[in-house]
Amino acid sequence: MIDFSNFYQLIAKSPLSHWLETLPAQVAAWQRDALHGKYREWERAVEFLPEFSPYRLDLLHSVTAESETPLGDGQRLRIENLLKNLMPWRKGPWSLYGVNIDTEWRSDWKWERVLPHLSDLTGRTILDVGCGSGYHMW
Numbered sequence: 001m002i003d004f005s006n007f008y009q010l011i012a013k014s015p016l017s018h019w020l021e022t023l024p025a026q027v028a029a030w031q032r033d034a035l036h037g038k039y040r041e042w043e044r045a046v047e048f049l050p051e052f053s054p055y056r057l058d059l060l061h062s063v064t065a066e067s068e069t070p071l072g073d074g075q076r077l078r079i080e081n082l083l084k085n086l087m088p089w090r091k092g093p094w095s096l097y098g099v100n101i102d103t104e105w106r107s108d109w110k111w112e113r114v115l116p117h118l119s120d121l122t123g124r125t126i127l128d129v130g131c132g133s134g135y136h137m138w
Contacts, residue, residue, distance in 0.1 A: 001031050002043070045085035050075070052097060062093040062108060071097055 004027055011017055036042075055068035071079070080099045092103030 002046075042086055045082050049079060049082050054097075062095060064093075064095040065097060066095075067097050 004024070008020060008024060011019060052065070052067060054065035056064070056066040058064040076098050079097060083096065083099060083101060089101050089103040091105050091107050092101060093106055093108055094101040094103060
């Protein structure tokens with residue numbers, strides 16, 4: 001199973017710290033009860049991915065992680081092949097260490113089409129009813 005303890009330590013010192021009131025129990029229940037049929041296959045693919053600390057991380061416009069120096073062709077190809085084992089990638093954009101992941105839907109394009117037609121959203125709550133991917137909900 002995935003060990004989330006480092007993640008919990010990181011968010012404890014961030015504006016996301018209130019998640020610690022409910023998230024650990026939710027993750028534990030998910031790990032115990034609600035595993036997808038391909039979960040073990042996906043877990044193995046993730047275990048073989050190299051561990052990197054991103055030099056640059058962008059979560060505002062996309063999910064993008066970059067290293068300070070570009071990866072070699074062999075290492076990038078290995079990562080790309082492992083990430084393909086996690087398909088289908090539903091929502092994007094994703095770019096991980098030089099690997100651009102082809103997704104079924106580009107949520108940034110949807111937002112770019114809608115944004116010019118909206119009034120100021122400062123202080124307002126937005127519900128994206130068609131959202132099927134958790135990271136778009138926060």
